[in-house]
Amino acid sequence: MLNYTKASILVYNNFMLIKCHAKINIVLNVLGKYNEKLHEIDSIMLPLKLHDSILMTKLKGNRDSYVTFADYSLGGFENNLATLAMDKFKEITKSEDEFRILINKAIPISAGLGGGSSNCAGTLLGLKQMTNSDISMDELKKIGFSLGSDVPFFFYNVPARVRGAGEIVDPIYVKNDYYVLIIKPKQGLSTSQVYQESDKYTLKTYDINKVLTALSNGDDELLANSIGNSLEDVSMTLLDDIKTIKEEMKQLGLKIVMMSGSGSSVFAMSTNKKEIKKAYYYFIKKYPDNEIEFTSVLKK
8 A cells, every 4th residue: 555755754843844756757658538637647657856845834923825936036826736735725624824835946847747746745745744634645635636637646756657647656666776867958848738739649659568567677678668658759849859859868878768748858767877977967068058957766
C-alpha cells in the first residue's frame, strides 16, 4: 500500500518547510479522451531530487491568507494551484485559520515537470499536518485531482505507473540510480494547448511493459529503445527547440533522451554521473538563456 510522503515536510517552531519535487515521464501514452476536460494516460513517472520549496506558517490576528512567490516576476498569485488548493482545503474542512504560503521556485515552469501540481500536493499535505485536520487522504487526493491530473502522483513521490486520467498511482521498482540532465528552452508550452493540438492527430503509443522490465532489471539499452512520449511529435510542431535539443543530446552520446510530459523540457538520464555532468556544462555554455538543471531520480 502506498503511503503519502512525510520525509519532505520539516517543522521549525511555527513554520513548515515542504519540498515539492519535480517529475519526468519515462513513457507517456495518451490513449484518448477521459472526459470533456481530461485525457486517459498510461505513464511511468519518476520523481526527481530537483524541488521547489514551500514555507508555510499560520497567521495570528485578523489577517487574510495569501500565497506569494519568492520571485515576484512570476506573478499569478491568485490562480496558481497552491492558492486554489488552500482555498479548497479551507472550504471543505471549514477551517477558519489563515496562512502565509511562500513558494520558492526551482522547477522550470511550463516545462512538463509538474511543478504546479507538486506545489498543489505539497500545500494540501502541509495544511493537513499544520491544522491537525481529520480529513482523510482519499478526500485530500480528490481535492488534488480536481485541480490537476498530475497531482495524485505527488502525494507519494515514488517511481510509479500512473493511469486513468492520473488518479491511479501504482509504485514500481527501479534498480539503477540515475542522474538526470534537464534542458528547458526559453519558451515554455501550455499543457492545455498541447493536449488540444494532440486531438487532431493519431498518436503513437509505446510498450510500457518493456519499460517496466528495463527499469526493474537495470537494462539501459532496452530502456533507451523502449521509452516514448505520445505528445513529443505534437510539441515539436509547436516548438522546434525540442527537436534540436533532443538531437544534440544524442550527438553527445546520451542514449536515454526524451521530452517530459507535454514539454517543453527535454531530459537525458544515465547511471554515469560524469557523462551527465559533462553534458550539463556543455549546454550551460551553449544555451545561457535556457534553464538547465542537473539532478537525480528520487528513490524511496
